[in-house]
Amino acid sequence: MIERTVSIGSANGLHARPAKLFAQAASGAGIPVTIQKDGGKAVNAASILGVISLGIEHGDTVTVTADGSGDDAEQVLDTLTELLATDHDNA
C-alpha cells in the first residue's frame, strides 16, 4: 500500500471534466485506488460519483492510495497525481 499527497491544479476543482479524466484513469489502473481529502473519508477513485461528492476544490490537498507495491503501483500513482496537479480547465 503506497500513497501520495498532491494539491489540485484545476481552476474549477475536481468536478466535471477533471473528475471524469481522473476516475477514468483510476478505473483503468488495474489495482484498487482510493482518494481522500484532508484525511477525510477515502472513496474509490474509479467512482466518478465518489470523486465528485468529495467536493474537491482548486488548491485542496488530497491523498491518493494504491493497494499495491512495486513499480506498477508507483507508475499508477505517478499518472494519477500528474492528472490531479494539471489544470484541465485552462488547458
Next chain:
Amino acid sequence: MPSATATSATTTQGQAPEITTLTGVGIGTGAAVGPVAFMAPALPEPKDVASTRSVDEETARVRTSVAVVSQELDARGQKAGGAAQEVLEAQAMMAEDPALTELIDQKIVAGGTAERAVFEAFSSFRAQLEALGGYLAERAADLDDVSQRVIADLSGVAAPGVPERDEPFILIARDLAPADTAVLDLDRVLALVTTDGGPTSHTAILAREKSIVAIVGTQTSEGLADGDVVVVDAATGQVTLNPDAALIEATTERIRARAAQAELPAEPGRLADGTPLPLLANLGDVAGAAPAVARGAEGVGLFRTEFLFLDSTTAPTVADQRASYTALLEAFPGKKVVVRLLDAGADKPLPFLNDAHEENPAMGLRGLRALRASENLLRDQLTALAEADAATSADLWVMAPMVSTVEETVYFVTIAAEYGIRTAGVMVEVPSAALLADRILPHAAFASIGTNDLTQYTLAADRQLGSVAAFQSPWHPAVLRLIQEVARAGESTGKPVGVCGEAAADPLLAIVLAGLGVTSLSMSPAALADVRASLLTVTLDEARTIAESALAADEAADAKTAALAAATRITTKEN
C-alpha cells in the same frame, strides 16, 4: 404524410369531430413546418415493494439496463462532440459507477425491485451532491437524467425529456423547465408548442431570446400523434393539423423569405415615414455585446448588472466591476449604453445585500430600495461606472431599478451627479412612478419602462405564478394607458422614454408603443430583425391610430385583436 391524414380520418370516423387546429399564444411572427415529437413526461417514483424476482434476476436486469443507457449516452456524446460530449460521457460513467453499483446491489439483496434500488441509490448520491451546493448541486440534474433513463429502460418506456430524432422536429410539451431547455439542441427544434405556460413562461422567454418559433398555452395536444406533420404559425398562434399541400408550400416560402430578410444588413430602426425609433439590445453579460452588434443593435437599452453579483458571497470590488463595464462600453463606441444598477431583492437574495425573509418579495426591499439600504454598494457601482465611462467613448446612461417616488428619483440623480454620471434616469416599473411621470421626469434625464414588472404591479399578478398568467399581458389597456402617461410626460419635458421589457420584442406591440409616443425600444437581440421589419410597415400617424384602437379595448386579448385589425387594414390598403 398524406397517409397520416388518411389514417387519422379513418380512426376518428364516427367519433367527435376531428380537431384541425390548436390555438395558443404565439411568440414572435415566425412559422415552421415539420413532424411533431412529444416530450415524454417524468416517470413516477418506483413503488417501494418487495421484488417477486430473484436477486440474480434483478441484478441481471440492472446490469443490462445500465449498459444500454451508458452505451446510448456515449453514442449521443460521439454524435454531439465538444462540450456536450464531455457531459454525456461523464453521465455514461455515472451510470456504471462502481460505488453506485455497489449500493444498488445492496438494495436488491435487501429484497427491493431493480427499479426501486436504482431510484434509491441515485437519490442518495443526489442528496450528497445537493448538500455540497453550487456547481455540484447543478450536477444533481445530470444524475436525475441518468436515473430516469435507467428506470425507463427497466420499465420498457420512453426516457423522459427531449426526444431524440434523426430529423428536426416540432417539440410538443406541457411546459419546458430550465433544465430541459439547457439541453435542447436548437438546431434540431423547428418550433416549440406547449399546452401549459403563458407568455412569460420560461419557454416563451427562451423562444424570444433565441428567436425560436413558439406557441405557448394551447391547453391541449389532442389530435396530435408522434410524427404527424403540422404547420406552426406564431403570428396567428395556430397549429394546423393535417395541413394541405398549399399551406405547407406557402409556409415554406414564408420561412425562406424571412431567412432571406434576416440576412440583409441591419438598418437603424425607423417607421415608414422615416421617423427614427432606435432599436437597442437587452444584455445580461458582456459576452452578449458582439452578437447584439452583429444583429444591428444601435446600442444597449438595458444592461443588467446582476451577473456580477450573483453566485458571490461578497460584493465584487470596484476594480472587478470597472473591468466588466469597460469591456461592455468598448463594444459600443459612440453609442448609447444604458446600464441598470443592481436589481436584487428578496426574490433574488444576495447575502451581502438583503437576506431577510419577506412574505411578499416583489413588494419588498428590492431595486433602488435595497441599494439605498446598502448605500456603499450603490456608491461602488457608480464609482466603477464613472471610471469605465472616462476610459471609453460610449455614451453611458445609468438608471436605477424600481423607482416608486419623486423623492427616490431626486435621491438617485443627486448621488449619480456626485460621481459625474452625466445621464441618470429611472426605471418605470411601479404604477406610482408612471402616474407621476410628469413630476419625476423633470428630475431624471430619461425614463425606461420595464413592462414585465409594470404589468405585474398594475394587474396585481405575480410574474412567477402560473395560476394568474392570464393577467400577465403587457397588452392590457391599463398597462398601455400607463405607458402613454409616461410617454406624454417625456414629450412635455423633452426627455426620452424607452421600453425595455418583453413588450418591445413583440413586433405588433412595438408599433403600438411607437404610437403611444415611446422614443426607443430595447429587446433581446434575436427579436431585433422582426421588430425592425414590422416598424417599417407603418407611419407615425398610422402607429398612433393602431395604438388608439388598442387603448380603446377592455381586455388584453381585445387590445391585441383590435391592433391587429387596424394594422391589417392600414397595411393592406397601401398594397
